[in-house]
Amino acid sequence: MGLVRLLLFVALLVAAFWLWRRYIRPALRAQKQTPPSPDPRPMVRCAHCQTHVPQSQALQDGDRWFCSQAHLEQDRRQP
Known part of the structure; x- marks a missing residue:
């Protein structure tokens, strides 16, 4: 019974981590894709x-x- 609870707990942690990464990653991509300034200063x-x-x-x-x-x-x- 203890092993089943441990496996369920680990599965929940993995699922939570996967969902968190999936939610955070689009926000990180949007931050990285800022266009460079069109005219660099001389x-x-x-x-x-x-x-x-x-x-x-x-x-x-x-x-x-x-x-x-x-x-x-x-x-x-x-x-």
């Missing part, structure tokens, strides 16, 4: 530290780009 390299930053956040001085005001000023001070 990146530029800081002339001082060589770090890449988005062009919209960079500072331009002629044809050179800088990641911060401090790097722009340091570059201007150098001969």
Whole structure:
């Protein structure tokens, strides 16, 4: 009698796990299938530290780009 209860309990656990996975999996698939952004932001390299930053956040001085005001000023001070 104890073995039958154990098997029934295990079968219920397996069925519950299977149903849970079946319910959760479509939600996970929907999250993974987000389309990429249509236009990636252009990146530029800081002339001082060589770090890449988005062009919209960079500072331009002629044809050179800088990641911060401090790097722009340091570059201007150098001969």
